[in-house]
Amino acid sequence: MNQSMLKRTRSVMPSKLGVFTECPARYIFESEAYSIPYLPLHPRSLLGSEVHRIANILQKKGDMESASIIQQLEYNLITALTGTRWLGTLTAWVQEHYGVAGFVSRKTLHEQIRYAKSLTCFVSEPRKYSSEYIGKRKICIPTGREQLLTSALFNVSGRADLIYQKETGQIRIVEFKTGKVTDELNQPKENHLLQVAAYGVVVKELAPDINVELELVGPHDSWTGFLDSTLNDRVTKILVKLNEMLPLNIPFSPNEIAQPSGHCIRCSSRCSCPVYKEKMLPNQCNDNFFDYDISGKLLAIEGDNYLSDLKIELDNGLVAKVFRIPTQMIPTKAKAVGAFLFLYGLRILGEKKEGCFPRNFFVFDVHDPKRSAFQFLLQYEDD
Ligand code: SF4
Numbered sequence: 001m002n003q004s005m006l007k008r009t010r011s012v013m014p015s016k017l018g019v020f021t022e023c024p025a026r027y028i029f030e031s032e033a034y035s036i037p038y039l040p041l042h043p044r045s046l047l048g049s050e051v052h053r054i055a056n057i058l059q060k061k062g063d064m065e066s067a068s069i070i071q072q073l074e075y076n077l078i079t080a081l082t083g084t085r086w087l088g089t090l091t092a093w094v095q096e097h098y099g100v101a102g103f104v105s106r107k108t109l110h111e112q113i114r115y116a117k118s119l120t121c122f123v124s125e126p127r128k129y130s131s132e133y134i135g136k137r138k139i140c141i142p143t144g145r146e147q148l149l150t151s152a153l154f155n156v157s158g159r160a161d162l163i164y165q166k167e168t169g170q171i172r173i174v175e176f177k178t179g180k181v182t183d184e185l186n187q188p189k190e191n192h193l194l195q196v197a198a199y200g201v202v203v204k205e206l207a208p209d210i211n212v213e214l215e216l217v218g219p220h221d222s223w224t225g226f227l228d229s230t231l232n233d234r235v236t237k238i239l240v241k242l243n244e245m246l247p248l249n250i251p252f253s254p255n256e257i258a259q260p261s262g263h264c265i266r267c268s269s270r271c272s273c274p275v276y277k278e279k280m281l282p283n284q285c286n287d288n289f290f291d292y293d294i295s296g297k298l299l300a301i302e303g304d305n306y307l308s309d310l311k312i313e314l315d316n317g318l319v320a321k322v323f324r325i326p327t328q329m330i331p332t333k334a335k336a337v338g339a340f341l342f343l344y345g346l347r348i349l350g351e352k353k354e355g356c357f358p359r360n361f362f363v364f365d366v367h368d369p370k371r372s373a374f375q376f377l378l379q380y381e382d383d
Contacts, residue, residue, distance in 0.1 A: 004274070005251040008032065011150070011157035012242055014198035017235070018191025020242050025258035028246065029269035039268040039344055039375045040088025043081055043095075043103040048178040050076040051112045052161075055119040056145075069113050074100045089329045090376055094369050102369040112178065115219040119176060141171060141206055151202040154239040155248075160199040172213040173199045181216035181223055188223040192216050197235045200227035265291055271344050271377050281342065291375070292346045292361060294320055298339045303327060307364065312341060318357075322346060324364040325378070334380040345375035 006028040013031050020027040029038075054073055058064065064072075077100055081087050094102035100109075142149065146159045162174040175196045183189055193216070200212040204227065212227040225231075245257070258275040270276040270293070281295050299319065300311040308330060310322045322343060334341055346361035365371040 004253065006032075006254055006257070007251045008246045008248055011155050012198075012239060014156060014158040014195045015191075017194040017198055017238055017242075021190075021194070021238060022261070022263045023257075023259040023267065024242075024245055025252075025254045025273065025275070026267045026269060027242070028252075028257075029267070029272070034272075036269075036272040037377065037379065039271055039377050040091060041084060041268075042374045043077070043088075043091045044108075046077060046080045046084070047104065047108075047112060048176075050080055051116045051178055052119070052176065054113070054116040058117060059120045063117070066110070066113060069116075070106075070109050073109060073113065077104070088374055088376070090326060090363065090372060091374050093326045093328070094364075094372060094374075098369050103372075103374065105370060111219055115178070119217075141165070141203055141210070143171075149199050149202040151205050151239075153205050154201070154236075155243060156198060156202055156239065158195075158199065160196070163199075163203070166213070170211040170213050171203055171207075172215060173203065174215040174217060175199075177216060177218045179218060180221055181218040182221050188216055188225070193231075194235060194238065197227055197231050198239065201232060201235050201239065204232065265293065268375070271342065271379060277342070291344075291373070292348060292358065293342070293344045294322075294346065294361070295340070295342045296320070298334070298337055298341055300337065301330075301335055310341070310343075312343070318359060320359045320361065323349060323360070323362045324366065325376075326364060329363075329376075330378060331380065333382075334378060340381035342379040344377045344379075345373050347371065347373045 006025060008028055008031070010031055016027055016031050019030055029036075050073060053076055054069060057072065058069070078095070081091060081095065091103065141163065143163045143165055145162055147163055148157070148159050149163075150157045160173050161176045163171060164174075165171055173196055175192060177192060181189060181192055193214075196214045196216060200214055203210065203212055214225050214227055216223045246252070254273060254275050258273065260275050260279050264270050264273075264276050264280050267273070267276070270280075281293055294312065294314060296312040296314040298310060299313050302309050303325075305327055307324045308327045310325065312320045312322065314320055333339060343361075346363065347365070348358045349360040349362045350358075352358060363373045363376045
């Protein structure tokens with residue numbers, strides 16, 4: 001397939017509905033496996049699936065010594081990192097020099113182990129299917145851990161973390177997350193809500209009369225709600241829109257479906273998105289928190305075989321410095337003075353000043369490697 005065209009070939013993924021509402025092009029970039037450059041995964045993003053794996057092990061083996069669970073979790077993380085094609089060069093480099101401690105603290109590992117232990121109480125389910133009689137028709141709702149839910153109506157397919165039927169008859173759908181599940185207003189985070197509600201819509205397709213409860217569980221907070229008619233209608237409209245806007249196997253140019261905005265800085269495909277490069281990057285993007293993207297001409301490069309610093313002339317004529325890039329991450333052609341570079345996912349050095357675009361950035365944090373720019377990517381003009 002022509003890599004400049006985008007095509008949906010898979011059923012709708014509930015976990016990516018929030019992404020679709022922000023940008024349909026990003027939805028396709030993230031749900032299809034294109035062989036294009038992506039920003040690397042942050043290594044801590046693999047923690048979630050490994051914590052679930054540990055919860056399953058604890059359920060089977062019973063409680064274990066904390067030290068051996070930590071060892072197991074560290075081993076699983078390293079295995080998962082080396083097994084993913086999204087592993088970043090910086091992550092590999094930090095792991096080689098600092099091990100797991102280079103990207104996740106002991107305190108976080110202990111917290112996640114406590115969380116994994118708390119999940120084991122959810123694990124045992126007496127039945128695999130809950131039977132409901134709707135009129136004369138008997139329908140089966142899958143219950144248990146990681147059950148596949150598919151919708152013929154909306155062409156949805158996904159695995160809910162846990163589905164069970166309460167004694168009162170309602171179906172409860174639970175999603176476990178390793179980060180916060182609510183925002184500063186104590187409301188469920190939009191992408192998590194759309195995901196768990198989409199599973200609810202599929203269950204309602206199987207059994208329209210059943211009441212569906214939704215639950216989001218994280219290590220530090222949780223949220224419980226209902227799939228009421230307002231939420232059901234909202235999610236249904238999004239599913240209809242996705243199917244209409246992105247019909248299966250029809251190619252689109254990113255320009256037709258991209259919706260560039262401030263959210264682009266969270267998009268791991270932005271280094272391959274022509275719309276982002278044309279409309280957003282020249283304005284020097286940042287997410288107001290951590291990550292910055294810049295582009296410009298290389299004025300100077302200094303350093304040794306271990307770490308290098310770059311001086312870049314930005315499009316607006318200002319000069320920015322990027323400190324401590326592992327030298328092996330810089331392609332030879334990008335080291336030539338005058339080369340035009342794109343640098344994604346930089347961290348800001350020092351305090352951010354209101355109204356001023358920062359000019360000093362870093363990639364590797366020598367004092368605290370965990371704060372390094374793990375999603376950093378460098379491209380040069382003829383990439
Ligand atoms: S960079 Fe922005 S416009 Fe491009 S795919 Fe990502 S979110 Fe969409």
